[in-house]
Amino acid sequence: MTVTTDTAxxxxxxxxxxxxxxxxxxxxxxxxxxxxxxxxxxxxxAVTETLRTGNVCYWSxxxxxxxxxxxxSGQTQKLVDFRIDCDGDTLLLMVDQKGVACHTGRRNCFxxxxxxxxxxxxxxxxxxxxxxYGE
Amino acid sequence: MTVTTDTAxxxxxxxxxxxxxxxxxxxxxxxxxxxxxxxxxxxxxAVTETLRTGNVCYWSxxxxxxxxxxxxSGQTQKLVDFRIDCDGDTLLLMVDQKGVACHTGRRNCFxxxxxxxxxxxxxxxxxxxxxxYGE
Numbered sequence: 001m002t003v004t005t006d007t008a009x010x011x012x013x014x015x016x017x018x019x020x021x022x023x024x025x026x027x028x029x030x031x032x033x034x035x036x037x038x039x040x041x042x043x044x045x046a047v048t049e050t051l052r053t054g055n056v057c058y059w060s061x062x063x064x065x066x067x068x069x070x071x072x073s074g075q076t077q078k079l080v081d082f083r084i085d086c087d088g089d090t091l092l093l094m095v096d097q098k099g100v101a102c103h104t105g106r107r108n109c110f111x112x113x114x115x116x117x118x119x120x121x122x123x124x125x126x127x128x129x130x131x132x133y134g135e
Numbered sequence: 136m137t138v139t140t141d142t143a144x145x146x147x148x149x150x151x152x153x154x155x156x157x158x159x160x161x162x163x164x165x166x167x168x169x170x171x172x173x174x175x176x177x178x179x180x181a182v183t184e185t186l187r188t189g190n191v192c193y194w195s196x197x198x199x200x201x202x203x204x205x206x207x208s209g210q211t212q213k214l215v216d217f218r219i220d221c222d223g224d225t226l227l228l229m230v231d232q233k234g235v236a237c238h239t240g241r242r243n244c245f246x247x248x249x250x251x252x253x254x255x256x257x258x259x260x261x262x263x264x265x266x267x268y269g270e
Contacts, residue, residue, distance in 0.1 A: 003251050011253040025160055027171060034169025036162060039225040051249060083245040084254065086237050090174040092245040102221050109220040110227040114186060116138050118146040119219065 001079055002054040009051055013044055017088035023059060026091040028101065031080040037101035038109040040067070042091065054079045056095055073132040075099040105129045136214055137189040144186055148179055152223035158194060161226040163236065166215040172236035173244040175202070177226065189214045191230055208267040210234040240264045 003009060018024050022044065028037045040058040042050070046066055049057040056077035060067035070076030081094035102109040104125060111123035138144060153159050157179065163172045175193040177185070181201055184192040191212035195202035205211030216229035237244040239260060246258035 003249060005251055007253055008249055008251050012249045015247060015254050025174065027162055027174065029169075029171055034164075036164055036171065036227055039160065039162065039220070082249040083257075084247040084249070085174070085244040086239050086241070086246070087244075088247075090244070092171055104221050106221070109222075109225070110218040111221070112150060112219040112223075114138060114143055114147045114217040114219070116140055116143050118142055119150050122218075 001081060003051045009048055012051060012082065012084070013047060015084050015088050016047065016091070018044065019089070023061070024089060024091055026058065026093050028056065028077060028093045028095050028097070030097055031094040032096075035108055036110060037077075037095070037097055037107070040069075047091075050079055050093075051082060056093060070098065073099075073103075075101065075132065077101070100127050100132075103129065103132075105132060136216060138186045144183055147186060147217065147219070148182060150219050150223050151182065151226070153179065154224070158196070159224060159226055161193065161228055163191065163212060163228045163230050163232070165232055166229040167231075170243055171245060172212075172230070172232055172242070175204075182226075185214055185228075186217060191228060205233065208234075208238075210236065210267065212236070235262050235267075238264065238267075240267060 016024050023041045026042045027039050043059040046057045046059045056069045058067045076098045077095040083092040100107050105127040106123050112119050113122045151159050158176045161177045162174050178194040181192045181194045191204045193202045211233045212230040218227040235242050240262040241258050247254050248257045
C-alpha cells in the first residue's frame with residue numbers, strides 16, 4: 001500500500017508519539033503468515049517515506065541515517081498495512097518480506113529461545129549472509 | 136512455560152542487551168493465532184519473574200514499577216515461549232492471552248490503521264474498560 005494524500009501522512013505523524021530521540025519502535029510482521037520478522041525504529045522521515053513509497057524505510061540508530069530495508073541485501077519489505085497502537089508509541093507494519101528479514105540470513109530475527117538448559121538457536125540460516133552482503 | 140534452572144535465567148539475562156535505562160522492548164504475540172497483541176518493556180527483574188513464574192510481567196515506565204499483566208484487569212498472559220532477537224535488543228513473547236490485551240478493551244493494541252483519507256479505527260471494543268478496571 002501507499003498513501004497518496006497529505007492528509008493521511010499528516011494524521012499518521014500526528015498520531016505517533018515519537019520518543020525524546022524522535023523515534024518510535026516498529027514491529028514488522030509478515031502479512032499472511034503472521035510471522036513476526038523484526039523490530040526496528042522509525043523517525044518522521046522514515047514514516048513519511050514508507051507511507052509514500054510503500055517500501056519500508058527505517059531509521060538506523062547505529063548508522064544514524066535512513067535505512068531503506070533491503071538497499072544492500074535486496075531483501076526488501078513491501079508495506080501491506082500500517083498500524084499505530086493505542087497510545088501511539090509503537091507501530092505494527094504488515095509487510096511482504098522478500099527473502100529473509102534478518103542480517104544473519106534467517107527468515108526472522110527471533111531465533112534464540114530460552115530453554116530449561118539455556119538459550120538455544122531454533123531456526124536455521126536460510127541464506128548465507130556473504131551472499132546477501134557480497135563479502 | 137517456566138524455566139526451573141538458574142542456568143536458563145542467567146543465560147537469558149546475559150543474551151539481552153538492555154538499554155541505557157535497563158529496559159528492553161518485548162512484543163507479545165498470541166501463540167496460536169499469530170496476532171500481535173502489544174508491545175511493552177521489561178527490565179531484569181521482569182524477565183526473571185516472567186521466566187520463573189510463567190506469568191508475563193513487564194516494567195511500567197509510566198508507573199515506575201513492575202507490572203504484572205492482568206493484576207488489575209484479570210487479563211493475564213501465560214508465557215508459551217520466550218525468544219530473543221539476533222542482537223539481543225528485542226524480545227518476542229509467545230503468550231496465551233486471557234481476554235483482551237489492550238486497556239481500551241480491544242483484543243490487541245494496534246487498532247489504528249492509516250488509510251488514504253486518514254487514520255481509521257479498525258477493531259471494535261470487545262470488553263467495556265469500566266468492567267476491566269472497576270471504574
